[in-house]
Amino acid sequence: ARQMGKVCVAGAGDIVIDYANGTLVCGSTTLREGDFISINGTTGAVYGRRIKTSDSELKQVLIGKTMKPADSKLFQSYDFVMKLADQYRTLGIRTNADQPDQAENAIAFGAEGIGLCRTEHMFFGGDRIDSVREMILFAEDYAKYKAEAAEAKDDQAKLAHLKNEHGEAIEHFNSALAKLLPMQQKDFEELFAAMGGRPVTIRFLDPPLHEFLPATHDQKDDLAKKLGVSYDRIEALGHALHEANPMLGHRGCRLGIVYSEISEMQARAVFRAAIQCAKKTGKKVVPEIMIPLVGYVAELKQQLDIVHAVAREETDKAKTKFQYLVGTMIEIPRAAITANEIASEAQFFSFGTNDLTQTTLGMSRDDSGKFLPHYQKIGIVKSNPFASIDQAGVGRLMEIAIEGGKAARPDIKLGICGEHGGDPTTIEFCHKIGLTYVSCSPFRVPVARLAAAQAALRHGGVPTKVGKSKAPKAPKATGKATGKTAKKAPKLMRAASAR
Incomplete structure (x- = not known):
């Protein structure tokens, strides 16, 4: 929701939703499908009526372009503070985005790159979800064929029998990937173009496959008709992919290892997009490929062998050389503990603090609302560890x-791409431990820029960019003197002017 700039209230355990009757009940309040509600994503308040709203002046100037900077004193003050902050901060500021419009919004707010592109979000757009589901439907049978073919080795008769036996799976699985490749390539091209040569970190497929399956009877029936299979087969697939604990199940790099063709397709899409975008725009594109949920260096090496092989193929095909970086998310404790081994293969680490918090604390983010507020109330924890990093545990x-x-690897790049990346307290911690950058949702970029500067000032920072650009001029005061005591300047401005 933050990434899309949408307000959201999550973890509201008292709400009861009746999908069949289209009602939502919370205490004595009942809302029906079609009722207007208004949501305050900051306080968590939900109002049972339509409240008139308008975009802030900052959004009107930077995003909508419906107001000129000269007409907004608020924007001028904002611009002054942001430019001042950029002179003091040492942390880079990136954004989490997987669509060009999100990237453009983030750039308008001052983002210097993309720290996390979730490729699975792209799979839900338009008709491509049908191709994804086609791939999933035949993935297990295709994997079985590959395993049996590997055992058969040079037994041509056996191999011919296996191809005949698994012919349907082979055809559909490869056909689905062939349809997804140009779609992913187009997505990446548009994203690279929107970023204008800035760094873009692309995470390979992460969530478990069952998340892509249809949920309702009508959706399942529609998919069965499109693929020419029975409804029961679609239903059976859902049961087959069910996991007791999907967050720790068949996801992340584990998917890419079992179904290596998926990683191959994504790598090919990235490299082709980078080559084409560089040709069209004339700007250098250096994609950063990130492998998710790595716990063993052997997992990362297996996936990077695929990436490097595809890179060589695309280099030869395009008759051009291109650069790229490879790295991994650090989101399970074993990866953090064995980071010295993993860094032998990875050129960068990005801390996926959402899952790292869950796996370290043994606590589900989705279910913690039942007890975390009580923990905070009685002092077991000072703050919500999913909002502000648990420095003693996860931080260690x-x-x-x-x-x-x-x-x-002394020159390894270090980032953070969980939602903690927009939290000021977490940003200060990231500054102290020596991260290269933080990445957050587009609309939290200004907060991150300011928090990074405040962290630098608190810990002996000096202007890092003075000399490269002139110090910003404070916006002119308006209005007449009243004799009243002036309000105190923001902390950052006071600290900066005192130097």
Whole structure:
């Protein structure tokens, strides 16, 4: 929701939704399908009526372009503070985005790159979800064929029998990937173009496959007709992919290892998009490929063997050379503890703090609303660990990973791409432990820029960019003097002017 700039209230355990009757009940309040509601995503308040709203002046100037900067004193003050902050901060600021409009919004707010592109979000657009579901439907049978073919080796008769036996799966699985390749390539081209040569970190497929399956009877029936299979087969697939604990199940790099063709397709789409975008725009494109949920260096190496092989193929085909970086998310404790091994293969680490918090604390983010507020109330935890990083636990694992990573690769790039990346307290911690950048949703970029500067000032920072650009001029005061005591300047401005 933050990434899309939408307000959201999550973890509201008292709400009861009746899908059949189209009602939502919370205490004595009942809402029906079609009723207007208004949501305050900051306070969590939900109002049972339509409240008139308007975009802020900042959004009108930077995003909608419906107001000129000269007409907004608020924007002028904002611009002054942001330019001042950029002179002091040492942390880079990136954004989490997987669509060109999200990227453009983030750039308008001052983002310097994309720290996380979730490729699975692209799979839900338009008709491509049908191709994804076609791939999933025949994936297990195709994997079985590959395993049996590997055992058959040079037994041509056996191989011919297997191809005949699994012919349907082979055809549909490869056909689905062939349809997805140009779609992914187009997505990446548009994203690279929107970023104008800025760094873009692309995460390979992460969620478990069952998340892409149709949920309702009508959706399942429609898919069965499109693929020419029975409804029961679609239903059976859902049961087959069910996992007791999907967050720790068949997802992330585990998918890419079992179904290596998926990783191959995504790598090919990335490289072809980078080559084409560079040709069209004349700007250098250096994609950063990120492998998710790595716990063993062997997992990362297996996936990178695929990436490097595809890179060589695309280089030869295009008769041109291109650069790219490879890295991984650090989101399970074993990855942090063995970071020295993983850094032998990875050129960058990005801390996926959402899952790292869950796996470290043994706590589900989706279910924690039942007890975390009580924990905070009685003092077990000072703050919500899913909003602000648990520095003693999760933070210590991050420090271990940084120490190990730098020992193996001194120039390793270090980032954070969980939602913690927009939290000021977490940003200060990231500054202290030596991260290269933080990545957050587009609309939190200004907060991150300011928080990064405040962190630098609190810890002995000096202007890092003075000399490259002139110090910003404060906006002119307006209005007549009243004799009243002037309000105190923002902390950042006071600290900066005191130097």
